[in-house]
Amino acid sequence: MNTPNYTQVHNRFKLNGFHLDKDDLCRVAYSFIKEGDDFERPVGHFLLDWFDHNDFIEMNTSGSTGIPKVIRVEKQAMVNSALATGNFFDLAPGDKVLNCLPVKYVAGKMMLVRGFILGLDMDFVAPTAHPLRNNDTQYAFSAMVPLQAQNSVAELHQIKKLIVGGAKINASLEKDLKKLPGQAFETYGMTETVSHIAAKKVGDKNFTVLPNVSIASDDRNCLVITAPDISQEPIITNDIVELISDKKFIWKGRIDNVVNSGGIKLIPESIEEKLYKKIDRRFFVAGMPDSDLGEKLILAIEGEAYTLPETIFDKLDKYEKPKEIIFIPHFKETGNGKIIRRDSLM
Structure with missing residues (x-):
């Protein structure tokens, strides 16, 4: 044909x-x-x-x-x-x-x-x-x-x-x-x-x-x-x-999202895969500047702050556990609904 x-x-x-x-x-x-x-x-x-x-x-x-x-x-x-x-x-x-x-x-x-x-x-x-x-x-x-x-x-x-x-x-x-x-x-x-x-x-x-x-x-x-x-x-x-x-x-x-924390390279999406059945809101994992580690791993969750049970991190390896949890009222996103991580953290 x-x-x-x-x-x-x-x-x-x-x-x-x-x-x-x-x-x-x-x-x-x-x-x-x-x-x-x-x-x-x-x-x-x-x-x-x-x-x-x-x-x-x-x-x-x-x-x-x-x-x-x-x-x-x-x-x-x-x-x-x-x-x-x-x-x-x-x-x-x-x-x-x-x-x-x-x-x-x-x-x-x-x-x-x-x-x-x-x-x-x-x-x-x-x-x-x-x-x-x-x-x-x-x-x-x-x-x-x-x-x-x-x-x-x-x-x-x-x-x-x-x-x-x-x-x-x-x-x-x-x-x-x-x-x-x-x-x-x-x-x-x-x-x-x-x-x-x-x-x-x-x-x-x-x-x-x-x-x-x-x-x-x-x-x-x-x-x-x-x-x-x-x-x-x-x-x-x-x-x-x-x-x-x-x-x-x-x-x-995404290689753009890789976090180098104290020499350990972490892939946020792989960590998110382990968490996504445990958090019922939109969230992402990212790196933020840190004086000791170079970058520290943080967990950003959309919406009002609440207390997460410690057990949600049970499946994470030692270095995959976020050092900080932050809550952001509304994530920034593109016109077709993709979260823009870097802008959401600003």
Whole structure:
């Protein structure tokens, strides 16, 4: 089968119940920009950018792990990513899907691209915290951030295959997702990889990469992604991983977050993994300057202060136990819900 070109729109594609071709989408784009709601205007701008004379799209990175920046992504790479997702999750033309993500970010853009490249029947709704409210439609596929999934637990039986990304899935949500009659997956990716390049069933340890992607690790034990359909060069990440094979890996944490406390290197995300079933609020572990240790390990918890039972640290190694617990009324976060650790501590 010939690979579709980014200028093509699948003849089975529907948006909110209407069959739309390229010209129709451009008309919709102008309408969204001129008369649309706030969440529809970015869709209009994206569609006009998609069908312009350029072979690339400019996108903003989220800024959760560094300074937000604008990068160029080839449109054909986005098409190839959409095809890989369709292959991995067994999506077929005519499948009913829900797009409830903000199109300002890569995940929402890629849902649209999957729609018109794979020929999906897409309902596009406002990217609210309760995307399934007053909606009893059955869907083959959808993508959500953890907050949306958490708020939609009672309705998630309407979705056959759900992917959750953008932020860590907490213990409570993981438990709820495992009970669903459908399948729920956690995804791994970033703007540079054109949305996700790997996924795992909720509760599993190992991520499996999508078709035509292979992986290795560098001398920092950070993930290196080879995905010729998406990037001409290998993508070197700052994600510490344990490689299981050239197709499977366990994500450990971000090298940017590693805490060097008295010469001991600690990975906050690995410590958080041991704590996340014991703390029912959002939290993270980080390093703060210390005159004796260089950096001391702290536990930051969102909300009002309360007394934690000492037993919550039982599974931690000697050096993993936080030296201090701090409470922060509200964590700083990106527009798509990722906690910005450094700003939250300021």
